[in-house]
Amino acid sequence: MDNKKVIVIPCSGIGKPIGTVSREVAYEIMRLKPDTAETVCLAALTSGDEESIKKIKDNYVITLDGCAKHCAQKNTQAYGKEPDKNYMILKFAAQNPDKKPEGIIDIGKGGRELVKTISEKIVSDIDEIKQNEKK
Numbered sequence: 813m814d815n816k817k818v819i820v821i822p823c824s825g826i827g828k829p830i831g832t833v834s835r836e837v838a839y840e841i842m843r844l845k846p847d848t849a850e851t852v853c854l855a856a857l858t859s860g861d862e863e864s865i866k867k868i869k870d871n872y873v874i875t876l877d878g879c880a881k882h883c884a885q886k887n888t889q890a891y892g893k894e895p896d897k898n899y900m901i902l903k904f905a906a907q908n909p910d911k912k913p914e915g916i917i918d919i920g921k922g923g924r925e926l927v928k929t930i931s932e933k934i935v936s937d938i939d940e941i942k943q944n945e946k947k
């Protein structure tokens with residue numbers, strides 16, 4: 813049996829509600845999949861932290877980017893690791909106009925609903941990744 817974890821890396825996204833959503837999604841996934849999902853700090857990874865680099869190379873990686881600049885994806889690729897999945901929060905936001913994050917510090921009810929919607933989708937993709945490794 814493969815004991816690989818799924819490392820969920822949210823972009824930093826400081827200063828944008830969409831960045832807060834990205835981080836909240838990572839926390840929610842770890843709450844929903846405590847035995848499978850972990851994270852690394854994108855800033856540590858970007859600055860060459862060896863423990864973080866080893867972790868992404870030895871495990872599955874999911875990157876969460878707030879916008880099209882794809883900071884989490886690009887900084888993961890910079891270490892030769894292609895994320896198994898990459899998600900852009902802005903796309904989910906566009907698909908769910910009724911679930912709008914309100915602010916940076918408090919994303920409000922709409923933001924929390926958006927976090928829930930995105931997290932549920934990603935958790936089902938994680939289940940699929942883990943199912944495929946058993947085949």
Ligand code: SF4
Nearest residue numbers: 823825878879882883
């Ligand atoms: S992907 Fe977009 S929101 Fe996230 S850190 Fe980069 S610029 Fe900011």
